[in-house]
Amino acid sequence: MSIAAPGQLNLTEYSSWGSRTVDNFEKLEQIGEGTYGQVYMAREIATGEIVALKKIRMDKEREGFPITAIREIKILKKLQHDNVIKLKEIVTSPGPEKEDQGRPDGNKYRGGIYMVFEYMDHDLTGLADRPGMRFSVPQIKCYMRQLLTGLHYCHVNQVLHRDIKGSNLLIDNEGNLKLADFGLARSFSSDHNANLTNRVITLWYRPPELLLGATKYGPAVDLWSVGCIFAELLHGKPLFPGSNEPELISKIFELCGSPDEVNWPTVSKLPLYNNFKPSRPIKRRLGDFFRDCGDRHAVELLEKMLTLDPEQRISAKDALDAEYFWTDPLPCDPKTLPKYESSHEFQTKKKRQQQRQQHEENAKRQKLQHHPSRGLPPIQQSGHNAQMRNQPMHGSQPPVPASGHHYGKPRGPAGGGPGSRYHQGHLNRGYGSGPYPPPQARGPPPYGSNYPPQGGGPGPGPGPYGGSGAGRGGSNRNQQYGWQ
Numbered sequence: 001m002s003i004a005a006p007g008q009l010n011l012t013e014y015s016s017w018g019s020r021t022v023d024n025f026e027k028l029e030q031i032g033e034g035t036y037g038q039v040y041m042a043r044e045i046a047t048g049e050i051v052a053l054k055k056i057r058m059d060k061e062r063e064g065f066p067i068t069a070i071r072e073i074k075i076l077k078k079l080q081h082d083n084v085i086k087l088k089e090i091v092t093s094p095g096p097e098k099e100d101q102g103r104p105d106g107n108k109y110r111g112g113i114y115m116v117f118e119y120m121d122h123d124l125t126g127l128a129d130r131p132g133m134r135f136s137v138p139q140i141k142c143y144m145r146q147l148l149t150g151l152h153y154c155h156v157n158q159v160l161h162r163d164i165k166g167s168n169l170l171i172d173n174e175g176n177l178k179l180a181d182f183g184l185a186r187s188f189s190s191d192h193n194a195n196l197t198n199r200v201i202t203l204w205y206r207p208p209e210l211l212l213g214a215t216k217y218g219p220a221v222d223l224w225s226v227g228c229i230f231a232e233l234l235h236g237k238p239l240f241p242g243s244n245e246p247e248l249i250s251k252i253f254e255l256c257g258s259p260d261e262v263n264w265p266t267v268s269k270l271p272l273y274n275n276f277k278p279s280r281p282i283k284r285r286l287g288d289f290f291r292d293c294g295d296r297h298a299v300e301l302l303e304k305m306l307t308l309d310p311e312q313r314i315s316a317k318d319a320l321d322a323e324y325f326w327t328d329p330l331p332c333d334p335k336t337l338p339k340y341e342s343s344h345e346f347q348t349k350k351k352r353q354q355q356r357q358q359h360e361e362n363a364k365r366q367k368l369q370h371h372p373s374r375g376l377p378p379i380q381q382s383g384h385n386a387q388m389r390n391q392p393m394h395g396s397q398p399p400v401p402a403s404g405h406h407y408g409k410p411r412g413p414a415g416g417g418p419g420s421r422y423h424q425g426h427l428n429r430g431y432g433s434g435p436y437p438p439p440q441a442r443g444p445p446p447y448g449s450n451y452p453p454q455g456g457g458p459g460p461g462p463g464p465y466g467g468s469g470a471g472r473g474g475s476n477r478n479q480q481y482g483w484q
């Protein structure tokens, strides 16, 4: 496999893309539903290989092929890295498919187009939402390190992801984490001069500069989202679950303090600064909030990621060099992580919904049991079968503690002081100025050897990464041509 040089497209291998049809695959089950359309787990008939098929939704596209899909394909062609999802091929379906028949059809191309990806067993949100799920400290370090490594690679190749969130971080049963969903991604130049849309990034993970109307921004936007994910892993639930922009801004200011000329020298130039300026200054208390997590290095890194001023926010490269990844307990080797049954956000949500329905039905039946005159037969509630219904869905997962899992709030409406050793070396980071240098300031971080705990049970983790469940705010994915 040849690898494209930074900033260049490697098209030679892709001449056959689009020449095969989706009939070469057997759809097994739906694993995702996004802005784009459905994602399916599928088997390639000839080889038996399991893949993910992402259908490109065409029904809203009167103007032709969606720009988001063009961007995603173009960018994924260019990015080849262990921590970035691999786009294997594009396949077509010549005519309208079963699921499209009978729909009013405004698009010009009546067939379907699918992206074929390597299959990943989980997304981080789905995995975290498993009942009783707890991540150990080495496991969190392992995922965070892979996330930052993948993102550093994107940034060196001048790609902003612009939609980092749990459901876009895919994890396989070898413990590998890969960045996915590049539908909002775009290339940037290191001088940051172009005007970009600020209606990107799912609400809860959106940085303050975008909320305050910045249209010139860079890789720091992704680092804020990474900080939100990191906080969620440490805290057990989303840190800024605002249901609209003003609410989100006030949640950010409450914890990170309000911006001023001292902590963010250029903030008053942002278009919406005056609209959201609090009536009196708010003190930063992020460090205090996380003190109980008992990991000084984790809090130190989090402070640097959730720095208000994007110019002072830590880069992915510097984050990889943080003390957090180099002190005991060390990040574990991905291969030693426990294997779990497949869990994607779409499926865990669906399962929860089914469980809720089942629960409601049982409650209704029980009520009727107390009033047999109403005529429904009572159901057997005791014994082995009743217990089995509440078991985790598979036998292979590690024993899980009965408690400790938080479900977050219901999904929101559509849309969802630097540490003492903080240095400013990441100002003027000059992305894209050379070939991708793997972060090597200290060589690869060593792996811890004693994790995960035997049997895959909870480690000395700071607490569960709770199923945030709740609406991570809809990403403001702009499907039309207007955004940059």
Ligand SMILES: Nc1ncnc2c1ncn2[C@@H]1O[C@H](COP(=O)(O)OP(=O)(O)OP(=O)(O)O)[C@@H](O)[C@H]1O
Binding pocket: 031, 032, 033, 034, 035, 036, 037, 039, 052, 054, 085, 117, 118, 119, 120, 121, 122, 123, 126, 167, 168, 170, 180, 181, 182, 183, 344, 345, 346, 475, 477
């Ligand atoms: N390669 C893959 N392997 C396994 N599951 C995948 C894969 N790609 C996507 N998924 C699942 O499908 C979900 C939706 O995929 P994706 O985010 O790419 O679609 P989208 O239409 O862009 O979604 P959204 O609008 O939510 O951002 C993911 O959260 C994940 O659970």
